[in-house]
Amino acid sequence: MTQPMLLLLAVVSIGVLLFLVIKLKMSAFVAMILVAMGTALAGGLPLDQVVPALTNGMGKTLGSVAIIVGLGAMLGRLIEVSGGAERLARTFTNKLGEKRVVMAVTAAAFILGIPVFFDVGFLILAPIVFGFAAVTKMNPLKIGLPVAATLLAVHVVVPPHPGPVAGAATLGTDAGLLTIVGIALCIPVAIVGYLVSRVLKLDKVVLQDSPATEAIEHNQRVSEGDKTPGAGMVLALILIPLSLIMVGTTGAMMVEKGSAAARALSFIGSPVTALMVGCLLAYVLIGRKQKWDLEKRGTIMDSALYAVAIIVFVTGAGGVFANVLVETGVGKALSDFLTGLGMPVLLMSYVIAVGLRVAQGSATVSILTTAGLMSSAVAAGGYSPFQVVLITCAIGFGAYAASHINDSGFWIVTKYLGLSVADGLKTWTVITTAGSLVGFGVTSLLWLVA
Numbered sequence: 263m264t265q266p267m268l269l270l271l272a273v274v275s276i277g278v279l280l281f282l283v284i285k286l287k288m289s290a291f292v293a294m295i296l297v298a299m300g301t302a303l304a305g306g307l308p309l310d311q312v313v314p315a316l317t318n319g320m321g322k323t324l325g326s327v328a329i330i331v332g333l334g335a336m337l338g339r340l341i342e343v344s345g346g347a348e349r350l351a352r353t354f355t356n357k358l359g360e361k362r363v364v365m366a367v368t369a370a371a372f373i374l375g376i377p378v379f380f381d382v383g384f385l386i387l388a389p390i391v392f393g394f395a396a397v398t399k400m401n402p403l404k405i406g407l408p409v410a411a412t413l414l415a416v417h418v419v420v421p422p423h424p425g426p427v428a429g430a431a432t433l434g435t436d437a438g439l440l441t442i443v444g445i446a447l448c449i450p451v452a453i454v455g456y457l458v459s460r461v462l463k464l465d466k467v468v469l470q471d472s473p474a475t476e477a478i479e480h481n482q483r484v485s486e487g488d489k490t491p492g493a494g495m496v497l498a499l500i501l502i503p504l505s506l507i508m509v510g511t512t513g514a515m516m517v518e519k520g521s522a523a524a525r526a527l528s529f530i531g532s533p534v535t536a537l538m539v540g541c542l543l544a545y546v547l548i549g550r551k552q553k554w555d556l557e558k559r560g561t562i563m564d565s566a567l568y569a570v571a572i573i574v575f576v577t578g579a580g581g582v583f584a585n586v587l588v589e590t591g592v593g594k595a596l597s598d599f600l601t602g603l604g605m606p607v608l609l610m611s612y613v614i615a616v617g618l619r620v621a622q623g624s625a626t627v628s629i630l631t632t633a634g635l636m637s638s639a640v641a642a643g644g645y646s647p648f649q650v651v652l653i654t655c656a657i658g659f660g661a662y663a664a665s666h667i668n669d670s671g672f673w674i675v676t677k678y679l680g681l682s683v684a685d686g687l688k689t690w691t692v693i694t695t696a697g698s699l700v701g702f703g704v705t706s707l708l709w710l711v712a
Contacts (some may be wrong), residue, residue: 263304268595272587272621275301276698279583279667283683284511290683291572294667298586305590316582320435323581323670327381328574329675332567333537334385335473339498339566340544342477342560344552347393349351353493357672358397364405364456367394371409374450376445378507379423381674382533383413386500386540390679392477394582402474403464403689406679411455411693412448414671415701419444419623422511425629426658432633433640435654435674436647437515443708444658445652450704451659451697462689472680473570489552495559503536510536521558573677584623584668596621601635607643611636611653612702615660623668627659649712653704663698666691 263271275297282293300489341347358366367390375383395402417423421430440503469475495596510531517523529535541563548560550682600614612621614635618628632653638652665672668688676686 263591265595265599268305268312268590268592269599271301271305271590272596273477273589273591275304275583275666280683282689283667286631288322289669290576290673291579294583296475296581298583299442301359301590302582302586305592306602307586307590309502315586319585322585323420323518323576325409325580325612327577327670327674330382330533330537330571331385331394331574333534333541333575334382334388335566335570336563337503337537337540337544338385338389338473338477339500339562340449340548341491341496343393343562344489344548346496346499346548347389347477348396349393349490350496351393352391355394355397358584363394363400364408367391367405368408368412368452368456370414371412372448374504375413376420377497378413378631380410380417380671381415381534382477382507383504384410384538384674385657386503386680388473389415389477390500392474395474396478397572401464401467402458402469402478403467403679406463406675407459407689407693408452408472410675410690411459414625414665414694415448415451415455415662415697416445418629418662419448419655419701422515425626425661426592426654428626429509429537429629429633429654429657432637433650433654435650439647440651440654443648444655447655447659447704447708448702449699451662454697454700455693458693459689462692464689467681467685467689469680470682472572473678474680477593482493495547495551499540499547502543503540506536506539507531536582572680576677577673580623580668580670580673585631587622587668587678588627592621607636607639607645608656608706609676609708610639612656612660614700615657620664620666622668623670623672625661625665625669625671629657631659632657646712649709652705652709652712656702659698659701662701663693663695665694 279293279297282288282494285291299312300314300316354366355363371383371387391405391409393403394405405658418425421427421437426444429613430440491599496598510527513527514531517527546557556597596617600617611632615628615632618631619625636653667683672686672690675690
């Protein structure tokens, strides 16, 4: 299929998917599988490769998401049912005041997001977000969206996250300098996410049934008592998994690659290991505090899976659609088209990353692909180490843009917070796009003085 036809196929596929989900109210899971299958057929994939393309996309996505979502949901459920999220939220609200709550949680997300992957950080912080929303009688979107936007900004620009690390290796970027510059550039992006969320008319958004609505309803029924976990215990249950991830990711950068220490740190810092430790600690400590018998502890943990089942399936379907777009050659066609436009290197890096992000969904894949396409131009350009860092940041902020229906992160955020697809596009997609533009704008200003 020719390049123009592949690009047209991508536009039509996304348009049909939006029509099915928004206008016909079709299940997002069914709609994405159906459109992915139609796109594979229209894109010329051999019949015997269509179903494997679907299952491979599901497997690749859920391989990294399902266990993390399940364990994260269980940890959050134990904290929520015990009243711990409400207790922590009330404690901090009393100390900070309601007006400072959103800024405080967003700032915490910024710091915690440096060593922790986007989806893990969001899942761990979600029960706390819902607790604050219940205590302050605030729409959870006003807290949840800025937190998610902040976590994603750090995820696409700052090492040790996989996209920036791999992109830096491909372009020959100084990882230490990238970390310093990336953190600095993410500050205005996080502020923009907070400000845009305040401008959007979030109070008019009708939330669907979700972990957010269930948690808030439960937290509003919780009463203070001797059996409710203290704020210190809840904070420890959140920080211990995050600390394990931090030790693993930062420690791995300080030891010899492939050594016994590196392997041990990789295991300790794995999100799966860290969340398993958090779940087991909550199982013992909260269960003992609440005087729950063993059966009730297990029942509460299992109940978390029912709430997130739809999130897991829809996220996997997003991976199916994204994989089909890659297999049919849509991503390559778009990158070839943009590369041929002859733009300045910084702008081209950003535009290609945006295009790939929109076309295939994954921010990490967008960063890796763009870095590969730009590596020859960067190597031949004689750029200073600081300029190469800025090029890497431009790619990262391009991959930050326009999170929508083919991005697994879109479904995690919207389904967890109770947003419909249409409202998700009006809020989460808008926030990520605004943050992307601001991030690239600040990067461009630094380029002028580099």
